[in-house]
Amino acid sequence: MVSIGLSREGLPLMKELKRMRILFVLGTFILLCGCNSGWKGMKTVDASNLEPDGYPAFSGKTPVDPPSLVPGQEHEKINIDDPRYIIQPGDQLSVKFFFNPELNEENLVVRPDGHISLQLVHEVKAADLTPIQLKSILEKKYVGQLKNPEIAVIVRSVREPYRIYVDGEVKTPGEYEMVGSLSVLQAIARAGGMKEDTAKKGDVKVIREDQDGQRFVINVDLDRALNGGDLSQDIRLLPSDMVYVPRSFW
Secondary structure, three states: OOEEOOOOOOHHHHHHHHHHHHHHHHHHHHHHHOOHHHHOOOEEEEHHHOOOOOOOOOOOOOOOOOOOOOOOOOOOOOOOOOOOOOOOOOOEEEEEEOOOHHHOEEEEEOOOOOEEEEOOOEEEEOOOOOHHHHHHHHHHHOOOOOOOOOEEEEEEEOOOOOEEEEEEOEOOOEEEEOOOOOEHHHHHHHOOOEOOOOEOHHHEEEEEEOOOOOEEEEEEOHHHHHHOOOHHHOOEOOOOOEEEEOEOOO
């Protein structure tokens, strides 16, 4: 038996907060990029000088990897009520034992490494499984521990999808969901591509947060990536990155 549920009472508030966040982010773009002095006070680094983790030497932050693509999920959205729903890091689960309620776990958050911790069997991988698959694995693991392991896996809430933001001289600026690995050029393509006559391709900016929550700027030369074959400029984006394509005035 598997139960899947998500409270929808807070959806209107969540939508409003999301709308406000988008307006704030786009406003930040305009404030930072409206003039050359907008970058003052922010640390800057060239794309070619980033460390492998996506941060410059002045940052020790470890990035959160976006979830990997699940076969078939690239083309359709799987609702939480659908038994095909794939559990991801950050999701909140309940694990219920029908004949051993002392082992019940409420509000169990799937860790960034994709695992959960349970009594008796300890570490179990939950990410990239459906609730039905996780239920089956757990019942097998508890066979030697319990007389009659009958378990239910309940998805209480899901982690909000990772987002990136694209603004400036692109055809459809806005907020975009980040699924799997995404580069600057791929993000711009999602935004309809650059405006050929006005985009300053050699001076694209990526705004990212360091370990203290302070934003810094990455200088990206997409001219070198597109015309010179320097793919080190087409950097991999991280969750909540903001890509800005400035306007060329000549």
